[in-house]
Amino acid sequence: QKEVEQNSGPLSVPEGAIASLNCTYSDRGSQSFFWYRQYSGKSPELIMSIYSNGDKEDGRFTAQLNKASQYVSLLIRDSQPSDSATYLCAPTGGGNKLTFGTGTQLKVEL
Amino acid sequence: GAVVSQHPSWVICKSGTSVKIECRSLDFQATTMFWYRQFPKQSLMLMATSNEGSKATYEQGVEKDKFLINHASLTLSTLTVTSAHPEDSSFYICSARDPATTYNEQFFGPGTRLTVL
Numbered sequence: 001q002k003e004v005e006q007n008s009g010p011l012s013v014p015e016g017a018i019a020s021l022n023c024t025y026s027d028r029g030s031q032s033f034f035w036y037r038q039y040s041g042k043s044p045e046l047i048m049s050i051y052s053n054g055d056k057e058d059g060r061f062t063a064q065l066n067k068a069s070q071y072v073s074l075l076i077r078d079s080q081p082s083d084s085a086t087y088l089c090a091p092t093g094g095g096n097k098l099t100f101g102t103g104t105q106l107k108v109e110l
Numbered sequence: 111g112a113v114v115s116q117h118p119s120w121v122i123c124k125s126g127t128s129v130k131i132e133c134r135s136l137d138f139q140a141t142t143m144f145w146y147r148q149f150p151k152q153s154l155m156l157m158a159t160s161n162e163g164s165k166a167t168y169e170q171g172v173e174k175d176k177f178l179i180n181h182a183s184l185t186l187s188t189l190t191v192t193s194a195h196p197e198d199s200s201f202y203i204c205s206a207r208d209p210a211t212t213y214n215e216q217f218f219g220p221g222t223r224l225t226v227l
Contacts, residue, residue, distance in 0.1 A: 032213040043203045043221040044154070049213045088153070095159060095167075096142065096207055096214050102153045 003027060004101035006089055012107045019076040021104050023089030026070065030091035033065055034098065035074045038086045048074060079108045112138050112208045116219035123194055124227055131189045131222045133204030139184035140206035144216065145177075148201045160187045194226045 005024045013019045021035075032051050036044035050056045050063040050072065062075040072091070076083055086103040093099050113136040123129050133143055141162050146154040158179050159167045166179035178190040187206075191198055201223050205216040 034213070034215065036218075043218040046215060046217060049211075049215055051213055092214075096216075097144070097156060097159065098205075098216060100154045 003099050004089055004091060006087075006101035006104045008102055009105040010107050011104055012109055013079050015079060015081060015108055015110055017079050017108075019079045019083065019106055019108070021074040021076075021087050021089075021106065023072045023074075023101055024070055025072070025089075025091045025099070027091060027093055027099070028067075028070065030093060030099075032092040033063070033072045034090045034092070035061075035063060035072075036088040036090060036100075037083075038088055038103065040085075044088055076106075079106075081108050081110060084108045112206070112211070112215075112217040114140075114204065114206045114217050114219040116204055116222050118222060119220060120223040120225075122225045122227065125195050126193055129191045129194055129224060131191075131202055131204075131224075133187045133189070133206070133219050135185045135206040135208075135217075138206070138208045138210060140187075141184060141209060142207045143181060143187040144205045144207070145179060145187075145189050146203045146205065148203060148221075154203065157189075191224065194224070196226045199224055199226045 035048040038044045048063040050065045056063045060077045064073045088103045089101045090098040115134045117132045143160040145157045160181040162181045168174045181187040203221040205218045
């Protein structure tokens with residue numbers, strides 16, 4: 001079992017729709033969870049952090065965490081073509097090290 | 111947000127030479143920095159954790175004598191790829207942990223693309 005699992009996609013959504021990205025993790029000791037966005041050829045950019053169970057909203061982004069189910073998700077409302085990128089889920093493990101999933105490629109179509 | 115820089119952004123070198131990459135936290139002090147490598151179409155692979163004033167901790171399978179890490183100050187960590195070979199060609203990215211953030215968030219530098227001929 002992989003430590004962090006994400007559907008590699010591509011996930012295609014029309015412009016203006018809601019994109020839903022999912023992630024499961026295996027380390028029950030993980031306390032903090034991060035979503036990074038990575039454009040092709042660029043480095044990752046932090047877009048959301050979540051620590052507690054439930055939802056956390058920031059602009060068009062909502063992160064959802066369920067530690068009992070070892071599940072974290074990211075919703076992007078009103079998706080724009082500029083949101084087209086790979087989204088990386090990263091729980092924090094020992095030593096504050098991040099464990100990255102392979103990422104989900106999102107394509108927002110006009 | 112916290113800003114991390116890397117230099118150079120890209121480098122081309124001959125096989126057998128050494129290449130040094132610098133990672134700087136510009137607006138915060140980073141006691142811990144991380145070095146990653148990313149091959150095309152793959153996810154980030156953590157190479158090592160760099161702590162200011164102490165030896166780096168390398169991930170399993172990463173040759174510490176080949177990838178030398180120095181974290182000389184709270185704002186600077188360097189990665190030196192020694193005797194580089196074509197298989198070392200990759201995208202090297204550093205991140206720095208900002209202890210002032212709520213979740214000890216890590217912020218990434220823009221990356222260094224290394225091509226070894």
